[in-house]
Amino acid sequence: MANTAQMRITGDFMADYLPGEPLALTSRPRIDDVVIQLFSHRSINEPITVPAVVEPLLVLVLAGAARVEERVPGGEWEATEVSAGDFFLTQSDDPYEMRWQTHGGETFEVMHLYLGLPLIERASRELSGQASAPLRLRDVSGARDSHITFVLQQLRSELIEQRTPSALFAQSLAQALAVHLLRSYPAETQAGRRVNALQAYKLRKVTEAMTAHLDDEFSLAKLATLAELSEYHFSRLFKRATGLAPSQYFIRLRMARARQLLLESQRSVIDIGLEVGYSSASHFSQVFRREVGVTPSEFRGT
Structure with a gap:
């Protein structure tokens, strides 16, 4: 495996770096500029290094509860208690470390959504009204947003429960989500630092x-x-x-x-x-x- 401290990957390859059981999305249509992955995790006591990802990453907790800890390599751990409905958002240029402890011996099920840069750029141009560098998103850990939850559940339902899922419908949901994220979670001027927000x-x-x-x-x-x-x-x-x-x-x-x-x-x-x-x-x-x-x-x- 490549040295994660010296690389950035695309969302398609994140499953190679995470423990847990990826849940297959068989016979699903490919959606331009969108990668969706489902994982079922158990407790991880030893830190894992998560490589920097090219695309913004949105993670929604689907089931279970856990204490999730994050840190920059060698830094202090920051802990967040999460359960179904909580989300994480990151657009970090640097790798970071994670570990988590599930509660009650339960599995911890999450949905990963990677929004491709062309999608972000289109939303950014529409919001800014000019062809400028795409807006960046800030890091958020263990927060709740009913709009994010609703759209991701709609995406999950479309791709898993529908017999003939529509790539067009899924793409439109992802585009609407990109606009919401850019409006609601623009990056702070101090890049690379977690936002000082209300404790979880x-x-x-x-x-x-x-x-x-x-x-x-x-x-x-x-x-x-x-x-x-x-x-x-x-x-x-x-x-x-x-x-x-x-x-x-x-x-x-x-x-x-x-x-x-x-x-x-x-x-x-x-x-x-x-x-x-x-x-x-x-x-x-x-x-x-x-x-x-x-x-x-x-x-x-x-």
């Missing part, structure tokens, strides 16, 4: 509280108190961890729950709006259309 356990405590009270009025003060921070510092660190302001993240959680109920239940649009905190059907429809792109009824197909 505090982020989890806050997002779980949000999810449990989607029908309540949003309160920045309550969330900041839960995180034991001032409102200013909580808002700043929360946005660094998730790419969204707390209020916007709360709306995204509401819309994710509304989408689920619209697809999986026969409840009325009014009832679903009430469950996610909107006493006015017109207000719910307005917010849903702004966030999702269609009205609740159109999303349901009725």
Whole structure:
């Protein structure tokens, strides 16, 4: 095996450097500028060196929970507690080391998505309005983003569950994701450093509280108190961890729950709006259309 400290690889070859069992995606169409891999991991006590990858790498935890530790070679370990729904994002020019300990003897299932540079460049040109160097993404560890989770689950469903998966549909999802990442997670000016964001356990405590009270009025003060921070510092660190302001993240959680109920239940649009905190059907429809792109009824197909 080549010396990972002196090379950068493409996503197609990452499976050669990672332990665990890659889950085969048999008879799937090839998608231009997109590489998707599924892995099932057990605990890794000895550090592994992850080579720098040419493309931005997005990793979504699909199942299980683990304590994941990362460091630059020879540096201090940075630990993050993660479970299903958490994601990692990296566009590092240098290799780094990882190890992880799964909880309860469970396997730790993840999905890797590599977005090709042409895809990133197209999204970057559209956002910047000029042919400049592509925008870079920052490193994020153990954060949550309902939009990322939704798109990656859609990609997984299309490629695994559909009998005749559509490369065009998968490509459009990947393009939309590239735009979201560039908007929400642009690199800080200090390259190569992990972002000083809200600690993972505090982020989890806050997002779980949000999810449990989607029908309540949003309160920045309550969330900041839960995180034991001032409102200013909580808002700043929360946005660094998730790419969204707390209020916007709360709306995204509401819309994710509304989408689920619209697809999986026969409840009325009014009832679903009430469950996610909107006493006015017109207000719910307005917010849903702004966030999702269609009205609740159109999303349901009725």
